[in-house]
Amino acid sequence: MHFFDDHKKLFRTALALFVGLTIMVAILPAIHNQENNAPLPGYKPLTEAEYLGKKCFIANGCVACHTQQVRNVDMDKVWGSRPGIAADYAANTRTDLWRNTATLMGTERTGPDLTNIGKRQPGIAWHLLHLYQPRAVVEKSIMPAYPWLFEIKKDVGINEMEVIVPPAFRQAINGKIVATKEAIDLVAYLQSLQQTPLPDDKEPKEFLYKKKETPLAANGNQGNLPDGQALYKQNCASCHQDNGEGLKGAFPSLKGSPVVLGNNLELYVNIIMQGYDPRPEFAAMPAVGTNNNLTPEEITAIINHEKTSWGNNAQTVMPQAVKKIMDDIKTTTKQ
Template sequence: MNIFNNHKRLYITAGLLFALLTYLTAIMPAFQNQYSNMPLPGTKPLSGDARAGKLIYIAEGCVGCHSQQVRNVEMDKMFGSRPGMAADYANIGRTSIWQNTATVMGTERTGPDLTDVGNRQSSKDWNLMHLYQPRSVVAQSIMPSYKWMFEMKDNPSKDDVVVSMPAEFLEGKTGKLVAKKEALQLVAYIQSLKQTPLPEGTLPQEFLYKKEAPQVADSKTGTKSVDGKALYATNCAACHQANGEGLKGAFPPLKGSPIVTGDNLEFYVDIIMNGYDARADYGVMAAVGTNMNFTEYDVAAIINYERNSWGNKGKEVTPEEIKKIIDFIKLKAPADQ
């Protein structure tokens, strides 16, 4: 064949063949994938701070320990309300013309999956404390601390974000712990990670290998109800701690709390559903109940667990009582805005 005796013809033919194969195996499928998989309706673009935070997330190697993919197995249900799908990643583009994006889906879970962490743990104070010293909020955490993202100031300005860190984790440092721009940007990205709900009428893929939901017998009715202890451990213990004692200067104790054991049930339910920000000596509580779509059964189970744990003695409530309060709170909300 003359082509092998003519180096110009050989190189040109090889180059054209390489270009054709590149188009068929890489470029064309990429365009097809781009047009076939669009972001879900309601998907929110990242803010400027969240985009900057994503770059920090990648640079600090967070992708090496945290995944962002909810698999279709029951054990992953704690990380999201539904299994992940291609549309969840359709809005992830190149970092720049010269840089592709990192595989934020991750390859392993040394730490928990972060697909829906913006709903699951939406407290800005908690996330900042966790960045500065993970062991301050999760005693068993093996995550490294990111203290370089913070600084101590004797007189913070009104624009500074002061982190309410218990003194034992400041290692003898004096002054106020202030979050730098990098910490705020990284937290902005973490808080932006929320599963977009499917369009109305669209059924999600089912989780496989289902287990029976944790339930306990109701001593009064003999029926089964939601396990409040399990719900507390999943949604509340990160801030208020497993022993109910909270973290001094950051998150209030539930042990011996007059709100927990008192008679103002409407106020108690409102805090669980809509959060609380009325005490300067503690961090802001996020709207955990709303974010996690708690039902009256969930709220009643959590309240009954908190009212009868750590030495607390409080009156048990029923889901029927809680439903009336939740409905009342929803009606009252527009008037308060």
């Protein structure tokens, strides 16, 4: 009983038990995990700009509203091509001795998951406009604006980037809205967020509770096509909007568009697969079809949706014709 009366012995014993359990329960398993986990072979380390962008991401509290984890449930399939695995985070290291922030997996999805945002939305113009004024691209967005990441200048420098903002959101601004280096770095980090493909001999896990996909039957001999409206919302609506009217001064309208209503299918498919930068008053369009690995059937469904929506009444196209153009594009690219 003398042991319990000696406060020094009690303290030392409790401290020894605490340290011992910490080593056994936390430190040794962590070391084991570090030794047995490695990044996937195709992993690309962050560049200096992307790393600075990550620090900006942390400093502005983005992790409070955005996760970076694709869970193994079907509802998360829109955020990534496969569920997340330990190897996706194996290359992350501590920020410094005092701060961990190795992974930015987050705990809440007030905004969408960003695991694969670099593929879902690769265009720098969209990201910059979204940071400057989120409601310019997503009408009901509750994300705060980050105007301090931009400057108002009379002229745009050689290595500077102007943000094309619709007139409705320019207010009384007299000058050009220019992205700071901090904003460019942040966008570089967002563009780097792409799921690394698994090695060829590895099959990704299927999402649990998978919903049965029911393709929409098309008229004529087009065969069964996916849901063009759903594909449009997933791949195109963030810029061209759900109503197809785009954003004046930023992204062109598809309603009444000569490309959509015209008969030049080769131009149409080329725009989707390789991007488009025809006019200075609009931001450049990224290669959505290539970046998102869209199939001929999916692109056909998107084209037909655009040709027959928002008052458009153009002739629909066949998946066989789209596939032929896509094959020609691949052949030309390889040469």
